[in-house]
Amino acid sequence: MTTTLYGLSTLDSDLQDRFFDVLFEEDGVVDALKPLVLFDGLPLAERWHENLGIAPENHNELWTQLADAVLVLLDHQSQESTDCRWAYMTPIVNSGKLHLQNEEQFREFTEYPFYEDQRKVRPTIRATEMQFGSGVMNEGYSVPKKEWSKQFWNECKKRTECFAPPPDKPTASYDLPRTLAEIRSVWSDLADHFSDTDEFTHVQPKRDASFGFCFYALALTQEGLASSGxxxxxxxxxxxxxxxYITFSYLISVGDRKLWDVYRAYGAGQAKLTFLKLEEILENQPGYLNKESVEALANEDMYMDFQDINLGNWANIDLRKMSQVAGCKDVYDAYYSWPSSYAHGQWCAVRDVVFTTCHNPLHRLHRIPRAAPRYEDGAEEDLVLLLNKILELLNGIYPGFERRAELMSTNSAQC
Ligand SMILES: [Zn+2]
Structure with a gap:
């Protein structure tokens, strides 16, 4: 019915004879089709073996030959794929099961690939095959045809190995020890700036939070860089x-002193909530939580019995909106959204880190685990950039701190 291995097996035997006679008239056909003998479930296997011989002891060369052929067909729009799809459709057109609209279309099909502009003809053929290719078969034909197709891929999978591309070796693009020393020295300069600008001993939510953001950012950057970024x-x-950065920008741009109090009180409330859970709910205290230090944090500004616990976001506004208010939506888009996929363990992040695509074409580009997690994208420049943006904010409200972090290059170390 169609020009496929299964379709051939459904023809009358005299038609099959004629097909084989014509097919094997061409030079090189035996070599090209030899890999077919590898398959136990090949339709019309005996007839193929008469013409192609039996599978040799060493199969490897034939599997490689088949893999090379399949590789060019995995792209369903390649020239070779289009040829196959044309061949598949030709008997359907010739038998009248598919009526082409006019003579032009008929000639495009029958004289493929020599009639008309192929840039127009090839997409037409692919679209026609996609639309009508499987629709014209009855179940008695399509079910065993699908069964053979399934068996073909199963045999490919069972009898050939996965091939994982070798991972790129991550190399730090900067001098790690010198860069970490640089970050530590920014910390020390920032501590000096803190002392130089400190005048009071009462609780100063804005000042403490502002410097706190910067020190916290330094710690984060240091850790991100220490793992080679x-x-x-x-x-x-x-x-x-x-x-x-977005929180800091938001607090500054709103310009309301009370908001800094809210930020601080919300954090203290979180410590209180955690302390109460440790007291009342959690039977086995997690190792990373130290009850005494959580209690001390909760009670630091105000005895915790007098504190409220607020749930939800501290400012009752989500981070995306905060970034809009503060005019830094670009930072949200560039540095928050995609890393959030990794923080939440969403599929694309999981796929990216632990899986790769098997390079054996006979396995149809399935996913296999990597030999090791993928550590190829360097976040080092972005870490330093964000850190410096945070330091810049501080300098805007507590001027006199011009120091910025930089990545120390490996080259300059050798000079
Ligand atoms: Zn594989």
């Missing part, structure tokens, strides 16, 4: 830096 956690550090 390429580990999964470097992306999480980026996301945290973006959130810090």
């Amino acid at each position: 390429k580990l999964l956690t470097a992306k999480l550090a980026l996301r945290m830096l973006a959130e810090l």
